Amino acid sequence: MKNICLILLLHSFLNFAQKTDKLTVYSFEEIENLQQQNPKPLLIFVYTDWCDICFGMKKTTFQNEEISTILNTDFYVIYLNAETEKEISFLGKSYKKPSSKIHELAAILAKKNNQIVYPTTVILNKECKIETQLQGFMNSKNFKPFLDALLAKDN
Template identity: 40%
Template sequence: MKSLLLVVVLAGVAILLSQPTFAQPNSFPFGQLESLQKEERRPMVVFISTDWCRYCSGMKLSTFRDEQVVKLLNASFYFVSLNAEEKKDISFYGHTYKYKPTGNETGVHELAEQLGSIKGQLSYPTLSVLNADMEIMYQYGGFLSAKELVFILASVKKEQKK
């Protein structure tokens, strides 16, 4: 009986391991982007979120695990995930951005505000797409499905080829 159970478990593990997995896109720290752009110029996708945001978590668990999204991001973009409440300083293209407390145990990172504010407001989640020259090409505040994000990424990729 034990050997049959072991065979069943091992067969299940073998099946799981043989399936391609698209857990998440390759994510890069901001400090690495400048050198990456010197090697290969690509647009950057910045996902701005918080730990407490359920829509952010939803995108992490669904949208950013979709096979097409992961393939597109890894092949044509530099992906960065930014916690808007990150307390560490972040150096990005010659400027150091800091966490700004807004009350007891609350605050927002300057870089999240810089990249994610739309009409003066920062909401979560926010997706910002920057070109290789660090100019914001596209921003969207709110949940994006995998299908919606694939459309956006394909459009940006097509625009870059012009």
């Protein structure tokens, strides 16, 4: 009986001690300081609160352990609500939401072919220039090769 209790206790401890990667999400304000210390590409996820597909990508793709590990290691990740009322300072400029429109920064980052689709995943290179924009949902199976190709291109 002692052995069974010991095995169960050890099993519980090992499960508790397992590393669980959670995605680290930064604000635009935090990024400028981080970029000076350790430049990395930025991944900006442009979403809205009413977008079920956006919510699904946050809860599945970005919470996938392999994806979150890559993102935490090689990128700074920012979630940008396209409808936020908050003024955002980024790269020496301030951006805000005009009344009844989408946020200025979301429009600049996510507009592709004169339209915005939610979600849009925007990759900025280390110099904070738009490298690519992915419109729509991407599952982790398709997102990982995309990230791998981006990282291989940078090296």
